[in-house]
Amino acid sequence: MIAIIPAKDRLPLVTERIVDTYAEIGGTVHLGRCPMPTYNTVVSIIEDLKSVLFPGYRRRDSLRLSNLIYHVGNLVDTLYDRLTQQVARALIYGATGHQTDNPQQRHDWEAAAQAKTLDFLERLSDLRKELSLDAEAAHKGDPSCRSLDEVIYCYPGFEAVIVYRLAHLLHEMEIPLIPRMMTEWAHNKTGIDIHPGAKIGKHFFINHGTGVVIGETCEIGDWVKVYQGVTLGALSAATDVEGNSLRGAKRHPTVEDRVVLYANAAVLGGQTVIGHDSVIGSNVWITSSIAPHTIVSLERPKLRMRTSQAHDFAMDWSI
């Protein structure tokens, strides 16, 4: 006779087997190591930074010049504390990969985090100027745009650029992990994936933007306009022809000033340069350089009469 074990009594065994795999499979459990930056805290930091950069849009109705300084001062104060903590975690994680119990080491990392955080906050006023040029580019570049407020309020392309420029500053300060967490948060919200390492000039505008990918070693000039689905990517995977790792090498293209890239254009390769004032058409695929002032487009597609006798929506597609 077989004894049937009630389902709930088998759960401890389920737990045990799962816990066993934590030891078996390296690198997929985050235990007893240094605490990594906390995702939710990083998200709240981004939201507060956006309130500092563009006050009065999303969060509070009643801001006036008279109460603004208290509002911003308070935000800057709490941002300093939270960002310092997260940066310290990222620095320790990046340097050691695990927790340090040495109080002197811990103190040094915290001092470094404080200095980097202050440096970052001091750059926000310049960043505001830079972002106002991006907002202007969006307003000028989209005929369906009614006002600058509309850009700041609801353009996903602008939101992705705000987060990218914040993340890029942190990336330049060599803070690990947090910049990528920030741009992946923006990717999640907007469908636009800009690596924090990319270098992007002034007056940058991404219209619609879903599916845009801008790789780590891209260099983009001024007044560049990018439509949804555009890829500025790499040509090859992890190694070059001699088997050397490509981590760190220039793998992504250069796009010069005043280039427009239309929907789903893919420009690939670290040696590829799109010359200034060029226009890259929809669905084009480019792996070598393009001279300035060039228009690039697909050949015209093939046309055929449709012969199938489809009766309604349930048409068949028999090419």
Next chain:
Amino acid sequence: MIAIIPAKDRLPLVTERIVDTYAEIGGTVHLGRCPMPTYNTVVSIIEDLKSVLFPGYRRRDSLRLSNLIYHVGNLVDTLYDRLTQQVARALIYGATGHQTDNPQQRHDWEAAAQAKTLDFLERLSDLRKELSLDAEAAHKGDPSCRSLDEVIYCYPGFEAVIVYRLAHLLHEMEIPLIPRMMTEWAHNKTGIDIHPGAKIGKHFFINHGTGVVIGETCEIGDWVKVYQGVTLGALSAATDVEGNSLRGAKRHPTVEDRVVLYANAAVLGGQTVIGHDSVIGSNVWITSSIAPHTIVSLERPKLRMRTSQAHDFAMDWSI
């Protein structure tokens, strides 16, 4: 000897410099002007409208015909109040760009907002019928779809169409900003970006949908089916050849009845008409009109034997 200022003592200066830029850079701060529509309130209004249109799916388990009228009546009541407030804000914002302290003017805008909100709510019953045709098109048009419930419950293409049709009604009533906020919220959730100004016929189905862009002046017939990544966009930017602004001009294509647009097809230009019963293939790029009953496809791609001796996943891609 250099006096070191402790980091936290430098924060007031950071705040001051940021606040200074608010005055320097025009148009990027929303202060002392009329309160704009509140993003979170607009989102809660969309969610409540969805509960009115398709009760019992996401929010409440225990709806029955006997308690339904109270549930919907309550939703309609609170929707009226919140939507009226948001519409009044949008109307004042759109007309003046700043707050009005004139009580008579304020009263007039609020009366206009009440009338428009009531008009909008009165159209919901017709909208429900229209949306049931869209749900039917999704069910018929996708062989992997098991039931109408699945469409209403989890099809992002259907969600984007619900929000578009709501936003389009408000757009037709010439309410500023709120329609665009609504469709950008849907864009954020679904990756589908439909401008509230587009005109879309009955039985419309967007399958998968990520990356779809449908521009402001598109006109789309009945039984049209659109796949992920399709762009119905504009050919040129802010001015025509004579330098006139294109704001308001027809810049986006017309798509006639029973057209299917496959993944990543880009159809551009205000003069471009896709004739009825046509099929536009994946990754095609079209900037001029297509006759009815036409199948459009890319030329076959180039095939080559792969000669690189890649050993594993780290293959190189050397075309």
Next chain:
Amino acid sequence: MIAIIPAKDRLPLVTERIVDTYAEIGGTVHLGRCPMPTYNTVVSIIEDLKSVLFPGYRRRDSLRLSNLIYHVGNLVDTLYDRLTQQVARALIYGATGHQTDNPQQRHDWEAAAQAKTLDFLERLSDLRKELSLDAEAAHKGDPSCRSLDEVIYCYPGFEAVIVYRLAHLLHEMEIPLIPRMMTEWAHNKTGIDIHPGAKIGKHFFINHGTGVVIGETCEIGDWVKVYQGVTLGALSAATDVEGNSLRGAKRHPTVEDRVVLYANAAVLGGQTVIGHDSVIGSNVWITSSIAPHTIVSLERPKLRMRTSQAHDFAMDWSI
């Protein structure tokens, strides 16, 4: 003289007309039927499953081997209860489409739900091993990736694969609706739409991923790498040439081992096989089989000098 009815007094009529349409339009109201699975509960189940699979990454900082078993044991316990309830709802919904008041029937469905839930939880330890191979493929396949932690922490492609593999298990157990709710949640977050019915081999990596669509009857080998915007889709809609429904038929392609699919490539059709070790270039459109070791790419695009005298960003695009 016309009596003006105050706006608010017209709201009950608005409600009444909407409620009337609930009876008129079949299939778009979920009333007095069995409660469907609850969206928010399903989402919380996914989040808890992710904490079991990859503990310590997002949710809790202070996990150590000593307290881990309590943490996971507690999660498994509450997962069992909540998942059993949701699975029971899905089974009743799938079998009957409406609520059952027969206590014996209800008891049978609940017993079935308990058995399936336990079976599912027992498979999690194997799933963890499978997912660690996917994480490894991401780390190896992306030169900009710094560590395995970064993959688990913030790669949307990895998140979509986690949810797909969970949903696929439930799909194989023939649990209705919940698998699709899960993958549509991931679609919403990541822009990656993988049908739970697809069969995907080991070491699978989706890079960037926005716009990827993988259809219900796809079969994908090992070490396959997919970039953003790739479609593995169907060629035709609801019926074959003889008018038979295609629900259940193989409508989506087969992709063999070690294939790379670059951005926006569209591979369509149930008879289409991409042979092993092939590379499919960006924006290519394929509807027939490709031999092993083939490189497929678009013909080079058309280049023209740009003649328009655009003065600034407001360039016109007149091809």
